[in-house]
Amino acid sequence: MPMKTEIVRIDPVNPEREKIDYCGAVIRYGGLVAFPTETVYGLGANAFDAGGVRKIFEAKGRPADNPLIVHVSDYAMAELACRPDDGEQHRLFYSLGAEFWPGPLTMIVKKSALIPDNVTCGLPTCGIRMPSNVIARRLIEAAGVPVAAPSANASGKPSPTRFSHVFDDMNGKIDVIIDGGPCAVGVESTVLNLDCPVPTVLRPGAVTRGDIARVAGDCLEFDWKVPGDRVERPQSPGMKYRHYAPKGTLTVFSGTADEIRERITAELKSAKAAGKRTAVLATDAEICYYNDADAVFTLGAENDGRAHAGALFDALRRCDGTGAELIFAGEFPAEDIDDAVMNRMFRAAGGRIVPARDRGDGPA
Ligand code: TXA
Ligand code: MG
8 A cells, every 4th residue: 555655845955944954854753854965855754763674675665685874964963873883993094084075975884772673784884975965964953863864765766866857766765755855966875885994996986995084095996897796795785776767778889989979879769660669869960960860868068077977867768758768878988976976877887888889799
């Protein structure tokens, strides 16, 4: 039986106090609330309450071995949720926090005994993040407890960056959805492991490896072009799963702008001849070349990584809306935030990045 989901619209600039207090109480007392953060919408439960947390896994259809990030509104709350090891982990946690919090950085450190096992899926560590979105911060404050929250999509679908995305996936499954406007960043937070000899980015985001290295001295990044099922022991359980996937088959072509344009144009022609519905994701400068596609979505200007991040998940969801069976896109140089954008595209494509010139190996 679907449950009745309340929709609460909150002003993203001056959140109404009584609405925030109400939603905070729903979380505190064991309910589920979807709320905007600066990255993507999250699906929040009281991180101290194993019963509330269990409902997150049910509502999303999330595999039980994929741990949740714990969101806090201040350091006192963070210190209830985690216990960074003395020494380097402790030092990095506070110095990176001072630089990047509140903001789109999740740090993995030792967890505290107050966090139940189903939040971390039995791991001794816990991902902690202090979001900067005003609604998110006030909501966590009002809840008065750390908030465990994955992205508020049904498991496997693109993360939600707009209220409508959350509504499509979660209406009838959770207590409250806050409508707090679009998310500013558009890709999920950088997940940084501090429970290892050198800080390591497990999932790229708006805070880049270079940003972290400037503060930490050194920073590694997990090679995300290796598909998760080929990694013997994935460091971050979430990397094992197919993610962000539209219903159609996404193929990403690599090469020069000319090669990519030629290849996508050729693919559109053969798809049309075969009677397949198509969609293309391209930059502003390129969309004019794809008149043969049934739908074309822009990812913004060519060199504007922030625009690409803000547009990607919405564009993938809109592809579904057009019934596209084949979706084509070009690769960007994976620099700065485009590293995160390409990581999500790579996952959405199930690892299918095909050289544009390699005509023999068409999309699956
Ligand atoms: O921006 C974000 O991070 C959003 C918003 C809502 O804050 N949240 C989010 O959560 O993207 P989720 O659950 O969709 O992704 C969390 C990722 C997963 O890949 C998970 O495996 C990893 O973080 N993770 C969480 N705790 C971990 C831990 N203790 N060790 C390793 N990886 C962890
Ligand atoms: Mg997610």
